[in-house]
Amino acid sequence: xxxxxxxxxxxxxxxxxxxxxxxxxxxxxxxxxxxxxxxxxxxxxxxxxxxxxxxxxxxxxxxxxxxxxxxxxxxxxxxxxxxxxxxxxxxxxxxxxxxxxxxxxxxxxxxxxxxxxxxxxxxxxxxxxxxxxxxxxxxxxxxxxxxxxxxxxxxxxxxxxxxxxxxxxxxxxxxxxxxxxxxxxxxxxxxxxxxxxxxxxxxxxxxxxxxxxxxxxxxxxxxxxxxxxxxxxxxxxxxxxxxxxxxxxxxxxxxxxxxxxxxxxxxxxxxxxxxxxxxxxxxxxxxxxxxxxxxxxxxxxxxxxxxxxxxxxxxxxxxxxxxxx
Amino acid sequence: xxxxxxxxxxxxxxxxxxxxxxxxxxxxxxxxxxxxxxxxxxxxxxxxxxxxxxxxxxxxxxxxxxxxxxxxxxxxxxxxxxxxxxxxxxxxxxxxxxxxxxxxxxxxxxxxxxxxxxxxxxxxxxxxxxxxxxxxxxxxxxxxxxxxxxxxxxxxxxxxxxxxxxxxxxxxxxxxxxxxxxxxxxxxxxxxxxxxxxxxxxxxxxxxxxxxxxxxxxxxxxxxxxxxxxxxxxxxxxxxxxxxxxxxxxxxxxxxxxxxxxxxxxxxxxxxxxxxxxxxxxxxxxxxxxxxxxxxxxxxxxxxxxxxxxxxxxxxxxxxxxxxxxxxxxxxxxxxxxxxxxxxxxxxxx
Numbered sequence: 001x002x003x004x005x006x007x008x009x010x011x012x013x014x015x016x017x018x019x020x021x022x023x024x025x026x027x028x029x030x031x032x033x034x035x036x037x038x039x040x041x042x043x044x045x046x047x048x049x050x051x052x053x054x055x056x057x058x059x060x061x062x063x064x065x066x067x068x069x070x071x072x073x074x075x076x077x078x079x080x081x082x083x084x085x086x087x088x089x090x091x092x093x094x095x096x097x098x099x100x101x102x103x104x105x106x107x108x109x110x111x112x113x114x115x116x117x118x119x120x121x122x123x124x125x126x127x128x129x130x131x132x133x134x135x136x137x138x139x140x141x142x143x144x145x146x147x148x149x150x151x152x153x154x155x156x157x158x159x160x161x162x163x164x165x166x167x168x169x170x171x172x173x174x175x176x177x178x179x180x181x182x183x184x185x186x187x188x189x190x191x192x193x194x195x196x197x198x199x200x201x202x203x204x205x206x207x208x209x210x211x212x213x214x215x216x217x218x219x220x221x222x223x224x225x226x227x228x229x230x231x232x233x234x235x236x237x238x239x240x241x242x243x244x245x246x247x248x249x250x251x252x253x254x255x256x257x258x259x260x261x262x263x264x265x266x267x268x269x270x271x272x273x274x275x276x277x278x279x280x281x282x283x284x285x286x287x288x289x290x291x292x293x294x295x296x297x298x299x300x301x302x303x304x305x306x307x308x309x310x311x312x313x314x315x316x317x318x319x320x321x322x323x324x325x
Numbered sequence: 326x327x328x329x330x331x332x333x334x335x336x337x338x339x340x341x342x343x344x345x346x347x348x349x350x351x352x353x354x355x356x357x358x359x360x361x362x363x364x365x366x367x368x369x370x371x372x373x374x375x376x377x378x379x380x381x382x383x384x385x386x387x388x389x390x391x392x393x394x395x396x397x398x399x400x401x402x403x404x405x406x407x408x409x410x411x412x413x414x415x416x417x418x419x420x421x422x423x424x425x426x427x428x429x430x431x432x433x434x435x436x437x438x439x440x441x442x443x444x445x446x447x448x449x450x451x452x453x454x455x456x457x458x459x460x461x462x463x464x465x466x467x468x469x470x471x472x473x474x475x476x477x478x479x480x481x482x483x484x485x486x487x488x489x490x491x492x493x494x495x496x497x498x499x500x501x502x503x504x505x506x507x508x509x510x511x512x513x514x515x516x517x518x519x520x521x522x523x524x525x526x527x528x529x530x531x532x533x534x535x536x537x538x539x540x541x542x543x544x545x546x547x548x549x550x551x552x553x554x555x556x557x558x559x560x561x562x563x564x565x566x567x568x569x570x571x572x573x574x575x576x577x578x579x580x581x582x583x584x585x586x587x588x589x590x591x592x593x594x595x596x597x598x599x600x601x602x603x604x605x606x607x608x609x610x611x612x613x614x615x616x617x618x619x620x621x622x623x624x625x626x627x628x629x630x631x632x633x634x635x636x637x638x639x640x641x642x643x644x645x646x647x648x649x650x651x652x653x654x655x656x657x658x659x660x661x662x663x664x665x666x667x668x669x670x671x672x673x674x675x
Contacts, residue, residue: 049450049491214400215443216438216440216443216444217443217444217445217446217447219398219438219444220436220438220444220445220506220509221446222396222397222398222430223396223397223398223430223431223435223436224430224431224435224436224458224461224509224510225426225427225428225429225430225431225432225461225462226427226431226461227424227427230461234446234457235446238446238448238449239446239447239448319448320447320448321447321448321450321493321495322447322493322495
């Protein structure tokens with residue numbers, strides 16, 4: 001802000017002078033004496049105002065700090081592993097309890113569990129984020145088109161969505177992964193999960209678009225000569241995305257957990273890949289004797305989901321000016 | 326830095342009196358499950374530069390639907406324009422390609438709505454929405470658009486325009502919101518402004534301010550103003566000419582003074598008698614008996630005949646002028662006055 005002030009002072013002074021002259025000459029009413037910072041002559045947009053709002057929200061900072069932590073962990077796991085190699089295992093340490101030396105203890109194979117959880121962040125985050133990105137794009141695209149154009153287009157797209165709805169998420173992903181056309185990698189798992197997880201997002205967007213479409217401000221925009229594309233992007237979507245944003249942030253956790261289920265069924269990631277899903281899956285058989293094997297990856301998963309839920313909530317609030325104080 | 330001069334006086338009203346907007350025999354119907362609703366049945370009117378035409382009528386008379394047809398914002402389906410033409414500066418909007426229509430709506434013809442709060446997008450600041458008019462139609466930069474927005478807000482007399490340009494619609498009072506709406510509507514200097522019950526949602530004192538503002542803006546720019554209302558007081562104050570609508574038809578048209586002082590149609594006569602007037606203090610108000618017609622089943626003949634005290638049926642009617650079978654055309658009754666009643670001369674003489 002201070003930067004803008006300095007840059008704008010000269011211009012602002014000129015404008016004030018000009019205005020003064022105009023008021024004297026009677027060509028302007030002089031009703032508006034500048035009493036706020038108007039040196040930034042750019043128009044405030046939805047996103048710049050939303051950013052200003054986000055900056056003041058502690059929820060946003062906690063959420064983004066957590067999320068950033070996990071992203072850094074996914075990119076540079078060696079920084080967090082305390083020098084341990086997740087694949088340097090010794091059966092002598094099998095199911096070792098957490099200690100000062102090995103904070104998270106050891107897994108069944110005697111591998112350092114802290115290193116495993118840290119190295120698992122990468123695959124789990126990629127699956128969660130990639131799948132959710134596909135869900136969001138599919139949901140908004142199909143939902144907006146169906147809701148906005150209505151009629152036959154809506155019927156067709158809604159029925160296609162219903163077909164996907166009929167298949168349970170895990171069963172659908174299982175069939176896709178079993179067919180083997182996508183392989184068994186991280187991307188394949190993410191796409192398989194997204195392919196059967198986008199329908200609720202589509203329904204949310206569609207119903208919001210239908211509600212917003214009939215609002216007076218859309219009619220007003222149309223009356224003022226706005227094109228379909230402009231109406232959809234400028235007027236309808238900004239008023240329709242809030243519920244789907246919140247939904248998708250929660251879905252990140254569901255999808256990361258679903259990856260664990262696929263692994264359990266033998267079609268997800270396979271060892272020697274490292275992921276939280278694999279760890280939770282392996283740990284649950286030993287829950288009685290070594291609860292820490294489930295506890296630590298679950299904790300990482302929970303914190304990740306919490307970070308994105310916080311971000312989603314903050315974003316929703318920032319996008320609705322009526323929520324602002 | 327050069328400032329675009331928005332207060333530059335517009336060209337004087339067209340001396341030839343060529344209409345800037347002409348509606349010709351417009352028909353609009355709604356196809357619903359319950360049958361076809363004939364909302365507008367052959368409405369014609371024209372508007373000259375600088376003219377204020379009031380379209381008066383009760384709810385369901387088709388006054389708003391005809392305006393929505395002009396602006397291209399009918400909900401279709403179920404609404405359909407089934408006949409007629411809408412000519413802006415001689416060109417028919419209904420046969421124009423859609424992208425040509427968009428160049429007329431906004432820059433040429435613009436509209437303000439009854440409820441300004443719901444007509445403004447809640448997620449954008451008012452300055453952004455006013456500026457959007459320039460950005461959408463003229464590709465103006467954000468910076469310039471904001472300058473224009475401030476000037477327009479000043480022009481519609483929003484106090485502290487500069488301070489309020491980044492405020493959101495919900496932070497404004499009802500009267501100020503309507504001013505924002507007006508600022509958007511006049512942004513591109515339209516030749517025709519349609520105001521659909523612009524003051525209905527406002528307090529009486531604010532109503533007067535908004536109407537004064539509209540009149541001042543019209544005088545400055547020379548635009549034609551179509552005022553859709555059911556408020557006889559507003560019509561009397563600001564309009565030059567008035568068209569009275571009933572059951573999707575214009576039943577009477579003339580200058581405001583003529584129509585108000587000496588109605589030529591029994592419906593207009595009934596409207597005038599139902600308004601309290603200072604001169605008739607203590608007298609009884611005479612309501613129009615009966616209900617407005619069901620537009621899915623408009624009575625045969627004159628649509629007003631079931632409610633008309635002067636109706637003449639088979640027994641005492643003149644040939645070809647039976648109220649419940651013959652539809653009265655809109656005809657010139659006396660110079661400068663049209664009415665759609667078989668017996669207008671009698672109504673006038675009464």
